Amino acid sequence: MIDYKKILSQVNSEADWVGIRYVEESQNILTAKKEKLDGVQRNSTKGVMIDVLVNGQFSYFATSFLDDQYLIQCINRAVQNAKRASEFSIYKFDQATVRQGFTGTYNTKLLSSVSDLSFNDIKDLALLGSSTMLKPSSIVHSAATVELIERRTEIFSTSGADIEQKMDIVLVELSATAQNHQDSQTRTNHGMRGHCFQAGAEFIEKYDISNEASQIATQAIELVEADQCPTEVTDLVLAPDQMMLQIHESVGHPLELDRILGDERNFAGSSFVHLEDFGSLQYGSKLMNIVFDPTVDNQLASYNFDDGGMPATKEYLIQDGVLVRGLGGIESQIRSGVPGVSNLRASSWNRIPIDRMANINLEPGQSTRDEIIKSVERGVYMESNRSWSIDDYRNKFQFGCEYGRMIENGQLTKVVKNPNYRGITNPFWRSLSMVGNQDTFEVFGTPNCGKGEPNQVERVGHASPLCKFDQIQVFGGV
């Protein structure tokens, strides 16, 4: 075991500040396809990110060689790099504000760790899911994947940071493909890798995979026989598992302060939001209340401290439709002067923390599910994302779902395939006319949010009630 505090105490350098973030993560991934075990993989990684601040400029050094003497060499190399770089800094950070030394811990709320599950428990679950989906004859392909992840992060710094956070994560993905002579349609549980949470072994033990697998197979068959989603401007009702994507792409990313400050313009893009919009921009209708909330038990991106070592709390980003706060960690807050949140996050030891989403949730409203459906004379209900695309300023989006149903005269009627819709972010959110109550509220997450140079993927959580949007352009497939 490396004593990182001891290494920091031995640092004799020109750095104003030195931090060490150690990350170790193990993933056990098991996939069953049709009625067979298809793949078993164990991923493990561990390493450290050294970060130094010299003359107001950060510089990092990432390595998996965990040796005391080598790490001291890495610190010295990072310091020399920072010294050279500080001549050209975009901003001179002050250590006292940008890297305060907080201490504390975080553990996923659970009864027992995912590591307590036996290999056979996981194997049997995946095989049951996959074989259940394969029962109907028109299902040509089925797959069930179970991922169990344990991640431990330790943060130490010369300013006194001493933080340890442990997360247990579970992902279960089910997928069934139905085929006829003309078409092929795939249905999953809540979209690609959307069924993802912080949880313990009890999640797997209680998971009714048979029921969910049967429903997925049934709906895949319905879809392959269904008509195309019509092309028209109509009312749109989105299920929480599609709202996840809608919030992610058209609220989360545009509110990231590093995008607004221009850091991401060469890769992920910029934002239509300007710094002066905070506190005044009517982002959506008055029913729209969006929070950054890392305190939700078992949501995928819950934590007590971000990877910059700052304590994390629930904050409103959009309140009664008005933009009030940005998604920016301490570095972006200092650079922009805009209020932010503790969201400096890194995908692993080999990437530096940048402004990321964590749990970004739409708060429940007052409407029941029945009230929302009954209010629609003609419209389309859509579930589970399968396609997403939005411009580099986060305005013009087009999203596609796996499963659609017509709503006619206040009733859900026939299933429609290839349901898509498109719009522009602010007008779309201003057309939000009904927000479901707590009974319609569901929690999801995605492990695949990409950003940063060098690129990194991050796990983010999203929760939402059922929502209705008025007069949106919808359309189907070819």
Place this chain on the structure above:
Amino acid sequence: MKQSIFQSICTSVFSILNENEQLTIYLEGEDSQYFRFNDSKLRQTGIIEDYNVVLSLYHGKKSLQANTTISIDIDYSIQNLTKEIENLRGPLSVIPENQFTRFPKAFSNVITHEKGNLPDREEILKSIMKIISRNLLTGVWTSGKIFRGFCSSNGTHHWFEKDSFIFDYSLIDRKENMVKVLYSGSHWSRVDFETDFDQACDRLQLMNKPKKELQPGKYRVWFEPHAVADFVDMFNWHGAGESYFQNGSSCLLKMRSQNIHLSPKFTLLESFKKNPTASFNSRGEISEEIPLISKGKLVNTLINDKSALEYNLVSNFAEETNSWGMGEFMRAPYMTEGDLKEEDILKRLDTGIFISNIHYLNWSDALGGRITGLTRYACYWVEKGKLIAPIKTMRFDDSFYNFFGKNLEAVGRKVLARPVIETYDGRNPGSTMCPGVLVNNFELTL
């Protein structure tokens, strides 16, 4: 990482195998320096040493994989890999045999050292800054070595090592006009970079006009090679892999099941000769040239060993499924050239849109071949063969069965390499090579 260190680590690890066990070790690694710029000022900088290996442990028709990190230290790495192998043995003993599992056969060793002339790590920032401070640049400089390695307990040993740099940047003026540049290579020349940078500045100057707002509808379009590369890369996503045909999700399925063709002008190969990169996959298998779509007809799919066994086919040594759940993807795509000369492009386009780059592609109907995405960076409205004005961002939604099919009017003569810039799993030495295309009736929607 040195080849000799990797080989020493592998040799030691093979010595702990039990009777009837076989093992492959596949390495992906980098030792890279990064500078990230915003408005020609430095935002972030650092060094990343990252060496990731995939261990595949076999016992007859059983196999399990472990993905883990090693380092430049031999003893530390051996210790880590030994522990991972021990962790695999328990589950390996209880899983059933899989008839689609087979230990890879031996191949002749392929050793590649692509030596370059990389800039001095201590000097490069100052050298770059002298040039880029003349304009407003946002982007990332990356330089260093990229590694791929493979060792098998049956004696196969491959090594690929490449010196490379890439400056992936955008020039962005105060009106937020943008020009995208991927300046890459293995031999750094400050003079060459400065020339290329000045040309990019000139292209940005061309953007300094009021932007034209187009209405949704159908347009004639010239797509530059990097935009075509983005379309071709979509064939990696439920596309050219045999398993996607078999499970009914391939976007190319209609070309097999309904005998639908693309334009005779469209030919796509997997070619490690024309598009050099590490030619061995994670099983140590070496691919030959594989025509995928020839003159508009689907002639081959990418088949890995697992699909070959499952569907009774012959493997063409396509890649295994990776940690993203993607397998049988193109590693060296090459779209062949046409006859449209560069100097004739605007004249042939006549009136329409000149699209340099596209952004955020996704399937709106994969089986129908429909792709949605957006224009980005330097895209112009052209009238009677002359650039008139940059355009505002437009969304498109059209099928490649149209724009690589009946609406493909011409293919450019010049093929360009678009390096892989994604670094989610570390740097990648590959590229997608494409010419530009002239298309009729391309559909803009928003």
